[in-house]
Amino acid sequence: xxxxxxxxxxxxxxxxxxxxxxxxxLATPAIGLLSACATSSGGDKENEKAAEGTKxxxxxxxxxxxxxxxxxxxxxxxxxxxxxxxxEPLYKKAFPKAEIKHQSTQAVSTVLQPRFASGNPxxxxxxxxxxxxxxxxxVADGQLQDLTELWDAPSVDDPAKKVRDTVVPGTVxxxxxNGKPYVLYYVSTVFGIWYxxxxxxxxxxxxxxxxxxxxxxxxxxxxxxxxxxxYAGANAAYYQWNVILTQAAKIGxxxxxxxxxxxxxxxxxxxxxxxxxTAWAEVGAKFSDKSFEGLKHTDVQxxxxxxxxxxxxxxxxxxxxxxxxxxxGFDYQLMPVPSLTASDKLPATALRATAGEGYFVSAxxxxxxxxxxxxxxxxxxxxxxxxxxxxxxxxxxxxGSEGFAFPPGVAxxxxxxxxxxxxxxxxxxxxxxxxxDTEARSATNELMFGRINADAFVERIQKRADAIKxxxxxxxxxx
Amino acid sequence: xxxxxxxxxxGFLFAPVALYVTFVIWPYAQAFQISMTNWRGLSAPxxxxxxxxxxxxxxxxxxxxxxxHGVLLLALPLITIAIxxxxxxxxxxxxxxxxxxxQGVWGAKFYRVVFFFPQVLAVAIIAVLFQMVYRPNESxxxxxxxxxxxxxxxxxxxKPNLALWSIxxxxxxxxVGFYVVLFxxxxxxxxxxIYEAAEMDGASRVTLFFRVTLPLLWDTLQVAWVYLxxxxxxxxxxxxxxSVDGGGPDGATTVLAMEIYRNAFVYSKxxxxxxxxxxxxxxxxxxxxxxxxxxxxxxxxx
Numbered sequence: 001x002x003x004x005x006x007x008x009x010x011x012x013x014x015x016x017x018x019x020x021x022x023x024x025x026l027a028t029p030a031i032g033l034l035s036a037c038a039t040s041s042g043g044d045k046e047n048e049k050a051a052e053g054t055k056x057x058x059x060x061x062x063x064x065x066x067x068x069x070x071x072x073x074x075x076x077x078x079x080x081x082x083x084x085x086x087x088e089p090l091y092k093k094a095f096p097k098a099e100i101k102h103q104s105t106q107a108v109s110t111v112l113q114p115r116f117a118s119g120n121p122x123x124x125x126x127x128x129x130x131x132x133x134x135x136x137x138x139v140a141d142g143q144l145q146d147l148t149e150l151w152d153a154p155s156v157d158d159p160a161k162k163v164r165d166t167v168v169p170g171t172v173x174x175x176x177x178n179g180k181p182y183v184l185y186y187v188s189t190v191f192g193i194w195y196x197x198x199x200x201x202x203x204x205x206x207x208x209x210x211x212x213x214x215x216x217x218x219x220x221x222x223x224x225x226x227x228x229x230x231y232a233g234a235n236a237a238y239y240q241w242n243v244i245l246t247q248a249a250k251i252g253x254x255x256x257x258x259x260x261x262x263x264x265x266x267x268x269x270x271x272x273x274x275x276x277x278t279a280w281a282e283v284g285a286k287f288s289d290k291s292f293e294g295l296k297h298t299d300v301q302x303x304x305x306x307x308x309x310x311x312x313x314x315x316x317x318x319x320x321x322x323x324x325x326x327x328x329g330f331d332y333q334l335m336p337v338p339s340l341t342a343s344d345k346l347p348a349t350a351l352r353a354t355a356g357e358g359y360f361v362s363a364x365x366x367x368x369x370x371x372x373x374x375x376x377x378x379x380x381x382x383x384x385x386x387x388x389x390x391x392x393x394x395x396x397x398x399x400g401s402e403g404f405a406f407p408p409g410v411a412x413x414x415x416x417x418x419x420x421x422x423x424x425x426x427x428x429x430x431x432x433x434x435x436x437d438t439e440a441r442s443a444t445n446e447l448m449f450g451r452i453n454a455d456a457f458v459e460r461i462q463k464r465a466d467a468i469k470x471x472x473x474x475x476x477x478x479x
Numbered sequence: 480x481x482x483x484x485x486x487x488x489x490g491f492l493f494a495p496v497a498l499y500v501t502f503v504i505w506p507y508a509q510a511f512q513i514s515m516t517n518w519r520g521l522s523a524p525x526x527x528x529x530x531x532x533x534x535x536x537x538x539x540x541x542x543x544x545x546x547x548h549g550v551l552l553l554a555l556p557l558i559t560i561a562i563x564x565x566x567x568x569x570x571x572x573x574x575x576x577x578x579x580x581x582q583g584v585w586g587a588k589f590y591r592v593v594f595f596f597p598q599v600l601a602v603a604i605i606a607v608l609f610q611m612v613y614r615p616n617e618s619x620x621x622x623x624x625x626x627x628x629x630x631x632x633x634x635x636x637x638k639p640n641l642a643l644w645s646i647x648x649x650x651x652x653x654x655v656g657f658y659v660v661l662f663x664x665x666x667x668x669x670x671x672x673i674y675e676a677a678e679m680d681g682a683s684r685v686t687l688f689f690r691v692t693l694p695l696l697w698d699t700l701q702v703a704w705v706y707l708x709x710x711x712x713x714x715x716x717x718x719x720x721x722s723v724d725g726g727g728p729d730g731a732t733t734v735l736a737m738e739i740y741r742n743a744f745v746y747s748k749x750x751x752x753x754x755x756x757x758x759x760x761x762x763x764x765x766x767x768x769x770x771x772x773x774x775x776x777x778x779x780x781x
Binding site for chain 2: 109113116117131133134137138140141143233234235237289290291293294295434435438441442443445446449451472473
């Protein structure tokens with residue numbers, strides 16, 4: 001074997017390998033260019049072809065009777081049956097000549113982003129789930145139909161009553177951007193801390209109203225060998241910032257949250273936020289489990305069903321979500337976040353409640369009126385009752401939940417909502433500024449699992465809020 | 480027949496070149512264009528010049544990701560190649576010599592198949608698998624055992640200074656099999672006479688490895704290094720599925736592709752995400768060019 005530089009066979013192997021490496025080089029950065037979808041679209045042109053019909057008592061929005069309508073439903077926790085079995089038949093009954101094209105998906109933005117970019121969006125969209133489209137970006141782009149017309153239209157059941165008067169207060173505001181309604185949030189959602197009535201009864205524990213009671217309760221649970229409190233750090237840290245901010249609102253009043261939503265200077269550094277963060281950091285340090293940071297929400301929820309975790313913060317979708325794993329007699333109950341001090345601005349019963357599960361009508365679709373009418377049908381008593389019967393969740397339609405026997409968890413959250421009376425509040429920044437949500441999640445994990453203190457917590461989120469405020473590419477919202 | 484040669488060649492090239500331009504070159508060019516805009520995915524983008532790039536300079540998450548690529552870039556190829564070389568050597572020439580021909584260790588054929596298993600699994604499945612392995616409580620594969628014997632569980636993906644190494648371990652685990660096979664093929668093409676001659680001169684196994692195998696495998700090593708470097712610039716799937724809170728805790732395991740994904744598909748900042756993509760593009764190119772240049776040395780031909 002001599003060393004021959006130009007041995008043809010060896011050269012071949014070498015060049016082949018080289019070239020293979022070069023191809024590999026070119027192939028991989030493609031991940032970085034995922035966003036390179038077509039931008040050369042007609043997404044901006046005015047919607048001149050919007051179908052319209054004549055207005056009448058049964059058709060107050062002036063829907064063109066035979067105009068087709070396309071409905072996109074997020075096939076998640078609520079499934080799609082409520083749309084195919086309840087709402088779509090209602091629309092079909094009102095407009096027999098209209099064709100309804102139904103599509104369901106688990107990745108809304110994957111399916112719809114190209115449709116919006118190419119100027120051919122579907123009429124009606126249930127924008128929800130992990131891959132929902134950014135509402136703020138949609139609004140800023142003029143893609144969403146103004147819902148004022150819908151809210152002012154006469155309701156299906158009582159023509160003397162406007163649609164906006166048939167829903168629980170706060171519904172229109174929840175879907176408003178800079179004072180204009182664009183999104184219909186349909187499902188009534190109450191947030192709080194959940195426990196098993198059975199576990200509490202067996203051990204003689206009672207839900208706490210004051211902070212001292214709460215700490216005493218956590219201590220008792222811990223002595224029993226059960227993890228007193230926990231949330232899932234891996235993907236559900238916002239369940240916990242929700243608790244911290246709820247606490248802050250109770251301490252300092254609803255203004256605290258309003259300042260945060262409006263990106264006011266120093267909003268996160270308000271004393272109430274700092275106090276709340278300090279209090280909950282202590283709970284995290286003493287009464288939780290470090291390993292929860294590596295668990296997903298379903299893991300921690302399952303542990304609660306196994307009576308290994310006593311208290312878990314969530315919204316009232318929890319009971320439905322855990323249906324498969326909940327043992328008989330578990331009996332979900334909601335406890336509002338307890339008061340921190342005697343001088344709290346809001347009473348112990350105060351809680352965060354909102355309308356969840358967003359729906360919108362595309363302004364640039366072919367039949368936006370049809371989309372509005374579809375919403376009007378959803379908001380009828382029949383539409384709301386049907387939804388509640390299928391998915392066992394209350395809607396924002398007041399008449400829709402009447403006389404329905406909810407499972408214990410939702411029944412308790414509805415009772416808590418009633419007890420709260422006027423002391424119900426909500427927050428919006430996470431929907432308006434996704435980046436702030438991400439920052440709050442990271443900071444919450446850092447705080448609750450003991451890597452930073454309350455001062456650093458508010459400091460870093462404030463820094464991000466300031467950056468967003470200065471970022472001209474992000475559309476701002478006020479309430 | 481010279482006449483008609485070019486139309487013939489062009490006719491054959493046209494389709495592949497058109498496809499390549501449409502689906503590879505054009506999206507690349509577009510990414511460059513989008514990176515100069517504030518496009519949010521819906522209406523027409525507005526030109527903002529180099530704003531996005533200026534913003535990159537003081538984006539903490541971006542630099543964190545670049546730093547992690549630095550760590551991965553050093554550690555992933557080094558560890559993977561070291562382990563793969565060791566295994567390949569054992570499998571091919573590490574055993575006894577019989578009839579003048581060097582053999583692998585006993586059961587080499589079996590091990591070769593086993594080592595390749597991770598390569599057959601989809602990356603997402605590997606990530607889910609390792610979620611089970613790393614799970615921080617009694618139902619985790621490792622921690623279950625640790626807790627049974629009364630030890631504290633190790634919070635693999637949760638401890639900020641351990642998380643990246645946990646991710647790296649998965650990347651190595653997944654990659655080793657392929658490189659064992661690649662190096663085995665390289666070693667198989669090294670003529671047995673060379674080993675025989677070296678052995679006659681009294682070379683030990685260690686000497687054999689460093690004086691014969693390694694130099695004759697140089698080309699293959701070089702390719703492996705480039706491949707692994709590119710893998711280190713990716714790592715998206717494993718990080719996205721396996722890590723806590725998408726590149727967490729608090730960005731401790733984030734990589735550029737993760738930040739691109741977050742900016743594009745969570746924040747709808749397609750312009751900014753494209754700027755990151757362009758940065759990643761240049762990082763990868765620079766790395767590959769540097770590697771090929773630095774490792775260029777007189778190859779031993781045989």
